[in-house]
Amino acid sequence: MGHDSRTVLLRGMLLAIASVAPNVFPMSQMGYGSLNELATIAVLPAVVALVGLTATATRVSPALGSLVLRGAIAGALATLALEAVRYPAFRLGLMPGNLPQLMGVLLLDRFALGPSTGSNIAGFAYHFWNGASFGIVFALLAAGRSRWWAVPFGLAVGLGFLASPVVLALGVGPFGRDFGWSFAATVTTAHLAFGVALALLLPARLPAARSDPRTSAARVVSA
């Protein structure tokens, strides 16, 4: 397999694995298993696989490895911008619930007991991991393009959330229409903030992820 083909394959695998965690919560609400079960059989293995694949990607193509790391860090930090909108909105009653707390009790399978410090840590860790995952997905999709694509990307993530079964499970109707305009407005603004922060945290033009000819040559020689 050629080095560029290997990079393309790695990129595809990284995209697929980074997409696992954000999709698990909606899947659990669609009845494919509890969040606790899906986290054990899908999210944790995906985290391990992502770390392993990123290490492999760094060896095959340092540019690809760097792209993934930058995307992950930028995505996790951009989640702070999202939180800066979401949390005050929740405290003001503009959101029906505290979603990271809800994810925490579902992750630890302790809904009946309500949130604890441990479940809050688990919920926020999953929330920030999702942010990192979206950062990776964006970095991989937008390689070679302007960072400002992160803004429509963030809005698309927010729109995807509003259309997801998670919102239906919250009992606020499709797109939160039964709760009032504040829900959709908060989600959209929070994801806009995520997109803007993601853009600002990434280089103006994301590097194209190609295999490093020096590393590739070294591999050929060593083989």
Added chain:
Amino acid sequence: MTFTKTTIAALTALLLTTSAFAADNKFEATRVTVASNKSFEAVVDALRGLVAKNGMMVMAEVNQGQMLSMTGLTLKATLFLVGNPNVGKQIFEQNHAAGLYIPLRVFVYADPAGKTFVSYDKPSSILGQFKNDKMKMVAEMLDKNIGGLATMAAQ
């Protein structure tokens, strides 16, 4: 024509049967509420400790106060599902539908003024709908057990 008459008759019979079942299932639960001068936490702790003394065990605990904190609502409320597998067996042997009410629910909550209450539906009032002598006997025993539990926890 005959077919239409038969269909109408069958539908009427079905409707009457359904209504009859609905009427049979009506019952009135007697809710008992015991006020306490103790704090919510003290009553919850007491209930946990006293449940065994009253021939039951806590099968599940639903911390509704904590759960609702995720929506921004602040309140003190915990629901206990209490029962005993052997007593449960005696009830289930009579009618599997009793599982809707067994294990029994005991609810500890604090009102907005901070006053604590222990509340439950009297087992004989909810199980009486099954019109079964054996179940009635067990339910009356449960009335005593759960009543004792609520009173002791509240004291």
